[in-house]
Amino acid sequence: MNDSGIIVDIQRFSIHDGPGIRTTVFLKGCPLNCKWCHNPEAIAYKPQLSFNQEKCLNCFACVSVCPTGAHFIKDNKHEIDFTLCQLSGDCVPACPNEALSITGKVNSVEQVIELILKDKDYYINSGGGVTISGGEPMTQFQFTKQILKACKDNSIHTILDTCGHAPSEKYLEILPLVDLFLYDYKESDYDKHKEYTGVYNDLIQKNFNMLYGAGAKIILRCPIVPGINDTDKHFEAICNLYKDYPKLLGIEIMPYHNIGLDKARKIGAEGQFISIDTTDKEKSREWISALNELGCTNIRLG
Amino acid sequence: MTYNINEIKQISIETKMKDYSKELKITEVYKAYKDAHPAIKEAMCLKAEYPAYFTPIQDGDLFAGRLKQGRVGFTIDEWGPTAFAYYCQFEEIENDLKTYDYPAEEKAKIEEMLKFWETEDTSNKIRKEYPPLMAQYLFSDDWMNTSGIAFPLYRLTGSTPNFKKLLDLGIPGIYKEIEELKATAEFDGRDVQFYEGMKIAIDVLADVCLYYEKEIRLLAEISTIDEKKEELNKIADTLHIITISKPRTFREAIQLFWIYTYVADIRNYGRMDIYMGDFLVNDLNAGIIDEDEALKYLQSLWQLMADRNTVVHNRVIIGGKSRPNEANADRFALLAMEATRTVKEIEPQLSLRFYEGMNPALFEKALDVIGGGATYPILYNDDININSINNAFGFSIKEAERYFTPYGCGEFILEGRSFGTPSGVINLLKALEVTLRNGVDPVTGKVIGLQLGNFEDFHSFDDLMNAYKKQVEFFVSLLAEQEVLEYKICGEEAPFLYNSLLYDDCMAKGKGMFAGGIKYLGGTLETYGNTNTADSLTAIKELIYERKLISKKELLDALDNNFAGYENIQLKLANAPKYGNDNEIADSMLERVHNHVCNFVKNQADRVGLHSYLVVIINNSANTLMGRSTHASADGRKAFEHMNNGNAPSGGNDKEGVTAMLNSIAKPSTSIHAGSVQNMKFSPELFFERRDIIKSLLKTYFDKGGSQAMITVLNRGDLENALVEPEKYRNLFVRVGGFSARFVELSTEVQKDILSRTLY
Numbered sequence A: 001m002n003d004s005g006i007i008v009d010i011q012r013f014s015i016h017d018g019p020g021i022r023t024t025v026f027l028k029g030c031p032l033n034c035k036w037c038h039n040p041e042a043i044a045y046k047p048q049l050s051f052n053q054e055k056c057l058n059c060f061a062c063v064s065v066c067p068t069g070a071h072f073i074k075d076n077k078h079e080i081d082f083t084l085c086q087l088s089g090d091c092v093p094a095c096p097n098e099a100l101s102i103t104g105k106v107n108s109v110e111q112v113i114e115l116i117l118k119d120k121d122y123y124i125n126s127g128g129g130v131t132i133s134g135g136e137p138m139t140q141f142q143f144t145k146q147i148l149k150a151c152k153d154n155s156i157h158t159i160l161d162t163c164g165h166a167p168s169e170k171y172l173e174i175l176p177l178v179d180l181f182l183y184d185y186k187e188s189d190y191d192k193h194k195e196y197t198g199v200y201n202d203l204i205q206k207n208f209n210m211l212y213g214a215g216a217k218i219i220l221r222c223p224i225v226p227g228i229n230d231t232d233k234h235f236e237a238i239c240n241l242y243k244d245y246p247k248l249l250g251i252e253i254m255p256y257h258n259i260g261l262d263k264a265r266k267i268g269a270e271g272q273f274i275s276i277d278t279t280d281k282e283k284s285r286e287w288i289s290a291l292n293e294l295g296c297t298n299i300r301l302g
Numbered sequence B: 001m002t003y004n005i006n007e008i009k010q011i012s013i014e015t016k017m018k019d020y021s022k023e024l025k026i027t028e029v030y031k032a033y034k035d036a037h038p039a040i041k042e043a044m045c046l047k048a049e050y051p052a053y054f055t056p057i058q059d060g061d062l063f064a065g066r067l068k069q070g071r072v073g074f075t076i077d078e079w080g081p082t083a084f085a086y087y088c089q090f091e092e093i094e095n096d097l098k099t100y101d102y103p104a105e106e107k108a109k110i111e112e113m114l115k116f117w118e119t120e121d122t123s124n125k126i127r128k129e130y131p132p133l134m135a136q137y138l139f140s141d142d143w144m145n146t147s148g149i150a151f152p153l154y155r156l157t158g159s160t161p162n163f164k165k166l167l168d169l170g171i172p173g174i175y176k177e178i179e180e181l182k183a184t185a186e187f188d189g190r191d192v193q194f195y196e197g198m199k200i201a202i203d204v205l206a207d208v209c210l211y212y213e214k215e216i217r218l219l220a221e222i223s224t225i226d227e228k229k230e231e232l233n234k235i236a237d238t239l240h241i242i243t244i245s246k247p248r249t250f251r252e253a254i255q256l257f258w259i260y261t262y263v264a265d266i267r268n269y270g271r272m273d274i275y276m277g278d279f280l281v282n283d284l285n286a287g288i289i290d291e292d293e294a295l296k297y298l299q300s301l302w303q304l305m306a307d308r309n310t311v312v313h314n315r316v317i318i319g320g321k322s323r324p325n326e327a328n329a330d331r332f333a334l335l336a337m338e339a340t341r342t343v344k345e346i347e348p349q350l351s352l353r354f355y356e357g358m359n360p361a362l363f364e365k366a367l368d369v370i371g372g373g374a375t376y377p378i379l380y381n382d383d384i385n386i387n388s389i390n391n392a393f394g395f396s397i398k399e400a401e402r403y404f405t406p407y408g409c410g411e412f413i414l415e416g417r418s419f420g421t422p423s424g425v426i427n428l429l430k431a432l433e434v435t436l437r438n439g440v441d442p443v444t445g446k447v448i449g450l451q452l453g454n455f456e457d458f459h460s461f462d463d464l465m466n467a468y469k470k471q472v473e474f475f476v477s478l479l480a481e482q483e484v485l486e487y488k489i490c491g492e493e494a495p496f497l498y499n500s501l502l503y504d505d506c507m508a509k510g511k512g513m514f515a516g517g518i519k520y521l522g523g524t525l526e527t528y529g530n531t532n533t534a535d536s537l538t539a540i541k542e543l544i545y546e547r548k549l550i551s552k553k554e555l556l557d558a559l560d561n562n563f564a565g566y567e568n569i570q571l572k573l574a575n576a577p578k579y580g581n582d583n584e585i586a587d588s589m590l591e592r593v594h595n596h597v598c599n600f601v602k603n604q605a606d607r608v609g610l611h612s613y614l615v616v617i618i619n620n621s622a623n624t625l626m627g628r629s630t631h632a633s634a635d636g637r638k639a640f641e642h643m644n645n646g647n648a649p650s651g652g653n654d655k656e657g658v659t660a661m662l663n664s665i666a667k668p669s670t671s672i673h674a675g676s677v678q679n680m681k682f683s684p685e686l687f688f689e690r691r692d693i694i695k696s697l698l699k700t701y702f703d704k705g706g707s708q709a710m711i712t713v714l715n716r717g718d719l720e721n722a723l724v725e726p727e728k729y730r731n732l733f734v735r736v737g738g739f740s741a742r743f744v745e746l747s748t749e750v751q752k753d754i755l756s757r758t759l760y
């Protein structure tokens, strides 16, 4: 039993991750490495140092406290080498302008539940609840399971936002605790899936079939990234799913947003991600009508 | 409670040489009746003022009644910071004399008039009576521009009399009532002058109607457009009828009501759906008017209210428990909201009382109107407020239910039965900063507070807390005594005839409101800086006393230097727990500060002999104005920046989202004060696209004990753009605390304050 886990953030009054007013818990750690990731700070399993360049005053307070030399001065400017950081945390309080922080902190199940319960009345009145997201919550399986269990004990509606890439038996184990799955469907082509996310999609498809077959309530979430998966072939595949899986509760299109880049920069990981413009409204609408034309009607922007 | 939300503009400036003949006339009349019975003196002054101060109707008005108040006169409310009761606007007049070249003879007369009022102006009379301690510590009347802990306010504001009685009886009925009561008094050998004064006042009211009738008939005569002629004659006919009959139609009712609000200087209108609902529905049923016509009436009335431009008043209440004619009242309420939606003005401040089980169409309509950008109606939760009033004021539930009506800034009163003018302000944050420095004001360097020791001497947090409390208590006591003094002198000065006429027990007793006539005479005290004070105390407790991360000296040095060179300390202070995040430590400190001041104030009532004396936590530009004379504070706020609004989290500090914010603001007890204001802002996206979410959010907040909500729908982008292109955003209204204002007309400082508060 793990009584604690690592979270990136807990967002209250979350209204875009399922029905009603929700609290969304973002867990750290993900087995995938999507090129377009919106939450790059949630990929690594461990906490990370985060540095906000805009706030840096070049005062070098961090340089003098860091035991490992992660902060250093170059051309009279503050520089940082993330690979050297040992997470001592010394530099964070030393910085006078909050340019430094640690992303990811250990929380106990009780802490999380305590926070969740504060908004219980809002969930009840709005038909909302709790969404566990990430990262990939299945990577902190025991932690996720315990939070979900505690939610169910308190009669709170639960959602698991998952990429589908986790051992099948774990999904079966957690199924009774999940009222609704937000299940990612990223790319239909086997090789492209590997290219863009770092894993093949066979396990994901298998788990999807299994959950669907077991009667799970599922909303499919499809991130669409211009120039990557906004292809006819992928759209057709989405429509086929729509036809073949009539009990899906809906399909949501998640247009690419480059907000992830800025976050990646802060943890020194921007090189791993694509850099393109945020999708404009026009484009998203085009996608929706393209999908509509292919016969996929119960579809909306997520 | 401020006079001008845009800027601190304390005096109104004339654009051309002002004619002083009316003011001189009133002064003469006052002199002549100076020693007469107060009722006669007041009646004669009213006669000199009205209709003289009334101004012609304007194009499109369906009702008569516009007014330009003079520089000398009589009012139950106020015409400037110290201009109330018998008032003289000294500063303005002196300014006129300086600006314009008055003929020597006229100038001499005006100067003599000024000199005369020096001792007769009611505020001056009150200040003269201050006992030494009061005079020493309440040393200034200019709270907007002076650094200080507490200030008196000279005003008798928020009167909300029984309009139903006015409309039920009409002028003839009231006249008859006065005659009868006078006869009884005569028989009992009691004072009859009170009733004599009343009779004169009613004559003045009728005179105003007849004056307008005559003027309007003339306008009708010269008008060349038939429709206009006809409309004007209708207005004139209405004016005529109400002088000889009680109002029979919706139109007559509105006309009589409106003129009355001016002669009586009543700026808040109580539960209008009760006293207007039957008139409306009777007319509709009888086919006298249709809904369209009825809406036109209200639109015209709304426009007249807007043009009255009171900034803080013009309250109209609709909805709520115990309306005897609920179905008719609901119909009026819906029409009133439609008028607000279509007239699109800052006033009236339409307010909807609601409760579990009320016709849901009203709440639904309210959200539509708010969504249209109106910021109205303001929502009042009966299910919480009635019990709160019962506890805070000691009114029975039945009374609280029937009469409660928030006015002006949001203080609860009972229509036609209770009164509780805010007559003092206290800056809690200033009290704290003075306490940290042994009585010395860091802004002026003068000793202005009790000297209870230096910060270093407060060895535990409780030592500090106790000193702060003592400081606050000392000033609250003075303000409570000042309020009683103010009532006493006002009671001696005048019976406030038009108001007493419609306030319970005054007529039967033959006594003015403040001379023992009114049933429940209470008072209120406005507190400011509540959240900054609590957050400062939290930071001090956490960082200095408990975690010892900052020393006392370091804190004082940082504050004295406005954090220059102490950015690290400011950051630590700013990162201490803050109210508004559903954080137990911060929220409980707010409750501690709140409970202390509310309970201490409440307990003053018995000591000083008021029916109630309660805190009111409003939010208006006073937070900004008083912030300007308050130094850097331990919550990380820089010197002279605005303080928080009312009970709201201080700007930008509610970081945990709207549910956390609502949970926090629902925590402080609502049953120990006279009212508080809660602002909320939502983005249009949320408000329109997720109406379900908004509804459940509000429902939960109200279920949790939320008493009130003022909702603005806008987004940050709106405001930022409005700063850049003001001309495109003239329609953008925001709530500055308790009041609505055109965003583009606000000072940059206030605009920034609004921007700094979080939008969801």
Ligand code: SF4
Pocket: A049, A065, A066, A067, A068, A069, A070, A071, A084, A085, A086, A087, A088, A089, A090, A091, A092
């Ligand atoms: S967290 Fe510690 S090791 Fe990492 S950069 Fe900061 S001081 Fe250096």
Ligand code: SF4
Pocket: A055, A056, A057, A058, A059, A060, A061, A062, A063, A071, A078, A094, A095, A096, A097, A098, A099, A100
């Ligand atoms: S301490 Fe903060 S502000 Fe100073 S150099 Fe380091 S990151 Fe920049």
